[in-house]
Amino acid sequence: GAVVSQHPSWVICKSGTSVKIECRSLDFQATTMFWYRQFPKQSLMLMATSNEGSKATYEQGVEKDKFLINHASLTLSTLTVTSAHPEDSSFYICSARGAESDFGPGTRLTVT
Amino acid sequence: GQNIDQPTEMTATEGAIVQINCTYQTSGFNGLFWYQQHAGEAPTFLSYNVLDGLEEKGRFSSFLSRSKGYSYLLLKELQMKDSASYLCAVRDLGGGATNKLIFGTGTLLAVQP
Numbered sequence: 001g002a003v004v005s006q007h008p009s010w011v012i013c014k015s016g017t018s019v020k021i022e023c024r025s026l027d028f029q030a031t032t033m034f035w036y037r038q039f040p041k042q043s044l045m046l047m048a049t050s051n052e053g054s055k056a057t058y059e060q061g062v063e064k065d066k067f068l069i070n071h072a073s074l075t076l077s078t079l080t081v082t083s084a085h086p087e088d089s090s091f092y093i094c095s096a097r098g099a100e101s102d103f104g105p106g107t108r109l110t111v112t
Numbered sequence: 113g114q115n116i117d118q119p120t121e122m123t124a125t126e127g128a129i130v131q132i133n134c135t136y137q138t139s140g141f142n143g144l145f146w147y148q149q150h151a152g153e154a155p156t157f158l159s160y161n162v163l164d165g166l167e168e169k170g171r172f173s174s175f176l177s178r179s180k181g182y183s184y185l186l187l188k189e190l191q192m193k194d195s196a197s198y199l200c201a202v203r204d205l206g207g208g209a210t211n212k213l214i215f216g217t218g219t220l221l222a223v224q225p
Contacts, residue, residue, distance in 0.1 A: 032211070043199055043218040044155070093154050095213075107152040 003027055006104035013084055013111055020080045021107045023050075023094030029074035030096035035067075038091040038106075050077040084111045092105050114138045116216035118200050123222045124190055132185045132219045134200035143203040145213065146174050146185045150196045158185070158198075187221075195223045 027064045029059040032053045036044040047068055049066055056069035068080040077096075081088055089111045094104045116136045124130040136144070143162040147155035161167055161176035161183060173186040187194055200216040 042211075043215045044201075046212060049212065091152075096175075098114070103154045103156075108152075 002104045004104040006092075006094055006107050008107060009105060010108040011110070013101075013109070015085055015111055016083055018082045019084055019109060020078055021092055021094075021109075022063065023077045023079070023096070023104050025102075028096075031074060033071060033077040033078050033094055033096045035069065035077075036093045036095070047079075050079075052077075056100045067073065075098065081109065084088045084109070086111045096105055114204065114214055116200055116202060116214060118198075118219045120145060120217065121220045122174070123224060124187075126190055126192060126223055126225055128190050129186065129188050129203050130190060130221065132187075132198050132221065134183045134185070134216055136181050136200070136202050136216070138202050138204045138214060140205040141178065141202060142205045143150075143217045144174075144183050145201045145203070146172075146183075147199040147201065148196050149199055149218070155199055163165070165192055177180075190223050192225070197221070 003026050005024045010018055013019050033050040035047045037047050046059050047062045050071040051071045052071045052074055058064045066082055067095040069082045091106050091108055093106045096102050116176040118134050145160050146158040148158050159167055159173055159174040161174050163179055164176055166173055166175045171188045176183045197218045197220050199218045201213045204212050204214050
């Protein structure tokens with residue numbers, strides 16, 4: 001069965017609002033989780049590495065103040081898209097535990 | 113820089129064999145992965161190569177040549193349900209990062225009757 005879950009699976013929000021996406025490891029502890037973004041017809045792009053108990057590591061070009069990551073426990077990482085805009089509409093996917101085989105089901109964000 | 117290349121699109125016939133190539137240039141290398149992704153869904157793991165050679169798993173096989181920076185995914189006895197995007201990804205440990213996966217552009221495979 002699935003070992004990584006995400007919530008919500010889809011969300012629609014208005015421009016300027018913030019949205020929180022959760023990524024949970026279901027039957028293991030994950031000191032590291034990864035957040036990816038995928039635009040239509042494009043591949044996955046790593047946004048940041050979430051580290052339990054410390055600051056996330058962001059990839060070049062990803063605004064850390066806009067995409068807030070919190071990894072407060074060994075089973076939960078959250079990604080908050082602050083002041084969302086239509087260009088943030090995308091498919092957000094997390095993975096865990098080195099996690100090559102353990103992707104979450106993804107969250108479809110639509111900003112209107 | 114880091115670069116992972118795949119053909120953008122491929123078309124094949126049901127029952128046939130198709131080979132999807134992937135070439136890579138990364139600062140570090142600790143394994144290459146292939147994923148299948150259907151539209152609107154997250155990727156699902158297909159195969160993993162860290163040593164040179166061929167890994168076979170049912171209808172799917174993956175090959176790696178580290179000296180050439182090259183891999184391919186071979187799909188046999190194609191079925192209509194194999195129509196999907198196929199993503200090549202390299203685990204790169206360059207620059208002190210741990211277990212970062214760098215994805216290729218993906219290959220959209222269309223299987224025709």
